[in-house]
Amino acid sequence: SAVISQKPSRDICQRGTSLTIQCQVDSQVTMMFWYRQQPGQSLTLIATANQGSEATYESGFVIDKFPISRPNLTFSTLTVSNMSPEDSSIYLCSPLNRENTEAFFGQGTRLTVV
Amino acid sequence: LAKTTQPISMDSYEGQEVNITCSHNNIATNDYITWYQQFPSQGPRFIIQGYKTKVTNEVASLFIPADRKSSTLSLPRVSLSDTAVYYCLVGPPPSSNTGKLIFGQGTTLQVKP
Numbered sequence: 001s002a003v004i005s006q007k008p009s010r011d012i013c014q015r016g017t018s019l020t021i022q023c024q025v026d027s028q029v030t031m032m033f034w035y036r037q038q039p040g041q042s043l044t045l046i047a048t049a050n051q052g053s054e055a056t057y058e059s060g061f062v063i064d065k066f067p068i069s070r071p072n073l074t075f076s077t078l079t080v081s082n083m084s085p086e087d088s089s090i091y092l093c094s095p096l097n098r099e100n101t102e103a104f105f106g107q108g109t110r111l112t113v114v
Numbered sequence: 115l116a117k118t119t120q121p122i123s124m125d126s127y128e129g130q131e132v133n134i135t136c137s138h139n140n141i142a143t144n145d146y147i148t149w150y151q152q153f154p155s156q157g158p159r160f161i162i163q164g165y166k167t168k169v170t171n172e173v174a175s176l177f178i179p180a181d182r183k184s185s186t187l188s189l190p191r192v193s194l195s196d197t198a199v200y201y202c203l204v205g206p207p208p209s210s211n212t213g214k215l216i217f218g219q220g221t222t223l224q225v226k227p
Binding site: 031033042043044045048092094096097098099100101102103104105106107108110 | 146148150155156157158159160163201207208209212213214215216217218219220
């Protein structure tokens, strides 16, 4: 299984600011998914990021709010922009190759917006 | 991607066998059934995956009836460390899919001493 390093592990941010979350994988992966897990809730997919193409966002998520970068096959970032308290959640990255039968997840970034 | 329905919560005691059932009436022919476990402050972790009949690994068994409209995750002799949220997901394998995972509400299992 891939070793996934997600940073920061947690942060407390002021409303109106932005936070960039990094996801580093120890091997090349074709797909990178970003999920959000609101307090006490299940995971919700934000977007899919493939290298060389723009990220594909799920309904309810837009690029201006959650810009994503995927500069190479081992790294991706998710930015939470112009944060409000409603953005307080855990954000998780999940790299995947098509030959995988299971998904792997980073440890998550616990974001609190005050 | 097929919708799944699981009990919201379950309680058990150490040493007991726990069975969590998931309903997925709209499962498609090429869908697999996959279970993930999530501890607090961690990302979900793969437990087991199956297509039909029974699958067993070192941590769990997965029972899938012939019609595949439901499945049961069986955890033998649970311990306190099995307290977690368990998610049942249904969908095609990454090789034939976008790779997206749709998580349902999950089942919170509380194991008591």
